[in-house]
Amino acid sequence: MKAKKLSRKGTIMRSRIIHAAMKVFAAYGFKGASTSIIAKEAGIESSHIFIYFKSKKELYLTVLEKFTKDQHKFIFNPYYFSIKNDPELQVRTLLSNWILFLAHNPDYLRLYRWEISNGNSFLLQLKSKPLISKDPFTVELYKVLCEGVDKGVFNPTAKRVETFVSLNNICFGLFVRMEFFQELGLDVVKLAKADANYRNYIIDLCLKLVKC
């Protein structure tokens, strides 16, 4: 049931269910989470969930879609739109915003790690397909890299998908394997949240791969 058809009370209830579901799916994954745990987290009866969502799967897809929309809203902010025509600054800003969003949304990250272990089976069912080729962030980053090549700021290999994915891996991989880096003495989340120098260092590494 879509939010727009709901009363004010219904909209609040639906949003409460989605927020509880975010936490529970992040903690247990799709298979491990049950609607009864989600209902308990939201402080409601299990049956109420099915007034707003046909199934656990519909609720899960709604959560994924919401996270993705939040991410895009955060990344494509007014500042980003003010720096068109400067591909290097655009890449810096895209990556920096992305790192910041990931560092500040631990439940989003945990959900993604569940998706990864399941071969992105649900992500591939979404219309917006976050982190996948049709996702606005991925499309924008690739477009800006190509523009940089055309303007002579980036080297031609920036257009190669292997270069693009490597740059993507440098940033996203940090968060996917947080425990690995913790063992090596890096608290990635803490550093990314608080330290602009750290974010810039990581982004500089990415730019090394593409700058002329």
Next chain:
Amino acid sequence: MKAKKLSRKGTIMRSRIIHAAMKVFAAYGFKGASTSIIAKEAGIESSHIFIYFKSKKELYLTVLEKFTKDQHKFIFNPYYFSIKNDPELQVRTLLSNWILFLAHNPDYLRLYRWEISNGNSFLLQLKSKPLISKDPFTVELYKVLCEGVDKGVFNPTAKRVETFVSLNNICFGLFVRMEFFQELGLDVVKLAKADANYRNYIIDLCLKLVKC
């Protein structure tokens, strides 16, 4: 129960259980796999598993340990030991062997993806801690990078843990997010297995981050 205490027949049976467990744990993860599915895969009675392993957990840790040992045997091969004193070639060889091992062992990769979604909870319990700081591969790669800096082949930032992990992410991240790259038109596993040019391109990107 350790293999060395077993009769010949017992050793064969234990190995059969481990191989069945590899497949089943890779497919369902630790929580999703049951000893009865593993027994069925091995073509034995469930109760037989507990002659050789105290618990599902002990069997899981044995599987992880076996994969890790296989990985190290593959990576640290006689050729690798023949190229000491050439840090650049050593890095190339370490990364190339690692990529090849990952591409040829899909069950190992799937198991790792389960570990990632669980915060590496079991990997951290292993003595050898694969992919973590005390793991021989990680230790060797870092050591060789430092040697390269001392010899003036690599730039000083190669000693920074952020550089090391970025290089690590470029290679390992490819396999962790295979579906993402498939959506972008890259069959990472196929390319890594068959195409030395592809592996070299990825390794060249890594070396861009550290070479003087």
